[in-house]
Structure formats: C-alpha cells, structure tokens
Amino acid sequence: MVSYYMPCRGHGGGLRLLDLYSIIRKSFPGARLDLVAAKSAPDDAPEAEVLALFDQIRLLDPSDFSVEGFASVGILSIDYDVVDLQYLQSGKFIRAFRQAGAKKIIFSPMESMVRALGTIFRGFALRRAQIGQAWLNITFAAKELRYLFSADAVLCVSKGDAKVLRWFRWWGGVSEIETGVSPFEFRESLKEASHRRDLDEVRRIVFIAFFGSATNRDALNWYLREVHPLVLKSVPGYRFQVVGRGLSAEEVQAESVDLIGEVERIEPCLSGAWVGIAPALSGAGLRGKINQYAVAGIPCVAATLAAKGLAYRDGLSICLAGDAATFAKHCIRLLLYPLENKDMGLAARKVCLANYVWEAKTGQISRLYGGARDADSRKN
Template identity: 30%
Template sequence: MDERLPDPSRDSGSLRTFNLMRLMRTMGHTVHFLPTKGRFEDPLAPQLHDIGVGLPHGMSATHSASAPAWLRRHAGDYDAIIVSRYHLAWSWLPFLRSAFPRVLRILDTVDLHHLRESREAAAKSSRLLAWAARGTRRRELAATSHADVTWVVSDSEKRLLAKALPSARVRVVSNLHQLPASVPGYEQRRDLVFVGGAQHPPNVDAVHWLLTDIFPRVRRLLPDCRLHLVGAGLREATAHLATVDGVHLHGHVPTLDSLLEGSLVGLAPLRFGAGVKGKVNQYMAHGIPTVGTPMATEGMGLTHGVDVMVAEDADQFAAAVVQLHADPRLWRQISEHGLKNVSRHFSAEAAAPEIVATLSGRRTGPAPPADRPGNGTTR
C-alpha cells in the first residue's frame, strides 16, 4: 500500500517498492498493490502485471475516493498488509489494527524521515525545520508502535528505533538491486553522473553544491569532463543558477541503463539525509565507482579507497574524481568491490531471509487474476 503506482525509473523509493514486490512474487506470495492516490488507469499498471502483481478489483477511476472503502471490504482477505512510509501508516495502521486484528501490519519506513529532517534542520541552522522534524518524529514513532513489524534499511536505523521504542519489532530489509550480466569497463566509459529527483530536499541541496562549488573545481582539473544530472524537476530546481560549462540536464528519463553504463564516476554530495542512499546503490550495481560524503555512504558497509571514495569538501570531491579518472587500477578495484557490496547487502538473496522471517507462517500461493483480490500480501 502506497500513494501511487511505483515508477522504478523515477526515484529510489519506487525502485525499492517495485523490487520488493517482484521478490515476494518470486518467493511465492500473492501480491496486490493498493494505491491511495492517482488514477486507476495509470500507464504504469502493465509493469506490475508483468511481474505478477495484481491491482484491486472494484476500484473507481480515482483511487483517492475509493481506496478507504475498498480496504474496509477487502483487508480481511489478506494475511499481511505492508504500508509504505510513515505518513500513510500513521493514519492507516490504527484503523487496520482495530478492524482487522488478525492481519499482519508491516511498516516499510523507506528511510527514517524524522532523522533526515532533523539533519536538514541542523545543516541549515533552522529552528522551524527542527520543530517540524520533532513533529515528524512523534508521528513516525506512533506509526511504528501501531505496526506489528517495521522494516528499516540499515542496522544504524534499527538501533535508533530500538532505543526510542524498545518493544518494537524491527527488521532490516534494505534496498534491492539486480546486478547486470556484464558491466562495461573503464575504457568504455566517460563523464560524471548524479541521479536524484528534485522532490527530495537532499538532492536539491546536493545539486546546488555540486554546480556552484564541486564541478567548477573538477573542470579546472579536467577541462573536458562532462556532468550528467538526471532526475525529475532538476531543470526547474537549477534555473536560478548560472550556466556551468559541461553540465547536461536530462530531467526524468524512462530508463537509466544507458547513462549509467556510460558513466565513469557517480557523485553523491549529500549533506543531509537518512537511510541507505538509492543513488549509491544504483551506481555500484552498474559498476560505477562512487564519490560521496560520509552522509551518502553511511550504513552500507563501505570503506574509503576500497569500494567507495569518501569526500567531505569540494576539494576532496574534485581530487577523488581526478584520481579515478587517472588511475584505471583504482577504478577497477572500486568498481569490482562495489558490485560485491551490492551482491552481499542489497540483493534479493540478502533481503529474502528477513522477509521470510517477517511473513513466517503466512499463506502463500499463485497470484490470482490481476482484477480480483486474493489471499496474500498487499502493498
């Protein structure tokens, strides 16, 4: 259960949702997706059908008007309901607890929103943002308390929740990525890439820092270097900035594969945030060495100079980019170790045991027709 149908090409949260559902279908669970906003005839619906995920039967054309009524009629048909992100769970889980006490209620946090917001408040020295973050924390912890199981993406977030709510049942189900059959080598690549939509405040801040401080330093050292900015809304978010030579704005693209396969270095200059950063996962899953801040690489089991390059200021970012450009041996080492990190921590094989433990004893079976509800797991 989420607000809209997942678009795996748009943001890491959608990609996570899509891959989680695909994994649960592979594991034998029946899965339906219940969107609470948008329109039923969404062009993304065939993508769900292709991986065996059904959409609810009996919904009107506008989801937002019919989702509550549909859920009241059908929630009891399911063994487990996964609610994505705290703001939906905060309102839906208390209802599900009272109306359907036998249904397993799972909160997928995606990331801890209050942690991200509090870090943004600190980075911007904003009392107003700090006040808002405290409100988010109260709602996020309330949503966790109403869930039977809460999924987080890293051990550090699990420890944080365990300290705040010792009685909560928390499991680490991190981002999922499929590794390609083959990865282009150093010689087949060039340019830098940043992936991230402007709807996410850490991305807007990162792009501003990248264009005003980091990339000009890179260009002075590598005059022919180009930077690709990929993500919905980035063109509008950067309209107030002066034009920077060598920058190519792509906005939202249907698929990232060709851009990622041709990129030499992935950039993650995030100065605040939370959770595991999907862009870093995506870079590494495509064999791209990443230069990122400590914030961007936290909770991922990465080591500077081994499977990632960590930079804390603009000079360090530029130096790391130049080093990866100039040293094919280092590039290949970090590329190879990054792929191993994804396989070890962010693959279907890594996530499956935690999902099995969460859903232990729940019914499984073949998917029903896509236009009919069935027993199983919905999201």
C-alpha cells in the same frame, strides 16, 4: 500494500517496492496481493511490472487517500493477513486496519524522519537548515514515532535507520531489509559473469537521483555550488550529467552540466561513465544509487553520511568525503587516473554482488511477511 507513491521504476522507493514484491510473489505464489496507492497525476496508470505483481489494484486521488476513501472502495472490509503500510503518509491507517481485523500490520517509513531530524541538528546540516523546514521535520518525526509504537512490525530500508528506531521501540519488532540492486533496471550488469567497463573518451561524472526529494535537490545544489567549479578547474573537459525526474532545465544551468532527466532505464546512462556521486547533506533512508554505480563497475565518491552502514571500504571500493574540497579531490583523481578508476570500480562491484542483491534477502522477506503478528510486537 498501501503506498502513498505507486511502485514504479521512476524513483528509488518505487523501484524498491517492485523488487520487494517480486520476491514476495515468488516466496508465496498462492497469496493474494493487493495494492492501494495514491495517483500522482489524474491519468496515472500502473506499469506493466505492477500489473503482473498484484491481483487487485486501487488507485485513488490524493484527496481520497483517507479512511473514508478506503472504506468507499471496500478495502477495509477485506480480512487481510498482512497489511504493509509504505511511506509515512500511510501510517495513519494503522488504527483503521486494526479495527478491520488485519492480523499483522507492518509500517515502513521508507526514509526515517526521526533519523533525518537528528542530522539537521548536527554540525554541517544545522548551519543550512531553514527554521521552517526544521519545524516540518519535527512534525513528521512525531508522526513517525506514533506509527512506530502502534504497528506490529517496523521495516527500515537501512541499518542506520533501524539502529535509530530501535532506541525508541526497545521492545523489538524493528528490522531492516537493505535495498538491493534491481533486476528490473540492471539485467545486463547482474548477469555478466565477468564485467568489462570501457571508459568514454569524455570524462563524465553522473548523479542519479529522484529530484522530487528535497534531500536530493539540496545535495545537487551543494555539488554545483561547492564542488563542480573545483573539478572543472582541474579537469576542463569533464561533463557532469544529472539523471532523474523532478528538475527543470533552468535549475541546472551551468557550464559543462547536462540534464538528462527521467529515463526509461538507468543502466544505459551509466555505460562509459567515469564516476558516480552520492552527496548528502542530511536525510536517511535509501542509498541505492551507490549500489547502482557499483554493480556497473563505476567508482563512487560519496558523502560520509550517504555511505554510512554500507559494506564499501573507503579508499578501496569507495571514496568518502566530509567536505567539498575532499569531495572534489576524489572526483579529480578518479577522472585523471583511469587505472585507479577501473580498479576501484571492480572492487565496488565485488562488494555489491556479495552484499546487495535481492535474492540474498529472500529469507528475511519470507520471515517478515509470512507470519502473523510477531510475538514481541506491541499488542494494541
């Protein structure tokens, strides 16, 4: 696996890779699994879970995350059966690994820039997109399309992403493996035969995200600006907690707002919470936070875009909103009516366990990573 961001528990994409490769390790116990990743900091080191999964790990400075850098550490001299290129930044290595003799090259954009670009030029997102950011997205989308055409297989993290990319790669080879609930993070919630959730005395809304992502930052700012004042007015004692790395205290200074920041494990932060939120103004890719709330039995209020393609049903196992007023109304109702809150949380948990656990995806993963080049993929 070549990943611009190292697998880790600190953000959704990194956690997905830990879970994915845990299944690959179980499915192919005799396989050699190597990892090449860029360091996010000079003293960056792999977590214990990463060390247990991979046979060889190469961490490179971002400036060495290049064909020349790969050649210097001998990566391009190894005859790999499968090369898995994760994130857009890794797609540029398709040609190098092709020339090195890789039998099958998989490209996973993680969050589809092609799909995200479409949301920018539609309705709500269009009015808020800066011209410079839109142009940057166009550049990223063009790169993604180039990699989409030249890889042997394309792996998407959602049905929505896969549907869009199949329009461009009409000859086949695009598949999706939706992100499941991580056993690394939710050991207790996943093993409980019967789930009982006690609500905290203080009514609390939680937003879990990796705030190194511009999409998540925009969503947070929108909630704080448009929704939070409405909820606070109707439920004066409520607290809004922001969980995840990538923010400073100065960025979330507001009444009744608590920055929890980066945590070792997400599961304890959800204990007792009343509502989880998933606002989204634009973007694509991972929607794992909805499943994380659900497995803990917490009802979620989500933007319609954030839940698109998921199995949850509006009004039964999730609350969907297309504008700030509706978003606030759903939050307020779930904060004021605990019985309705618990019923929706239980319904969400049932949907999650039936659809979004990694073990159910073992067959898909084995088929994608176990074979040589797909018969219907493009020959290069």
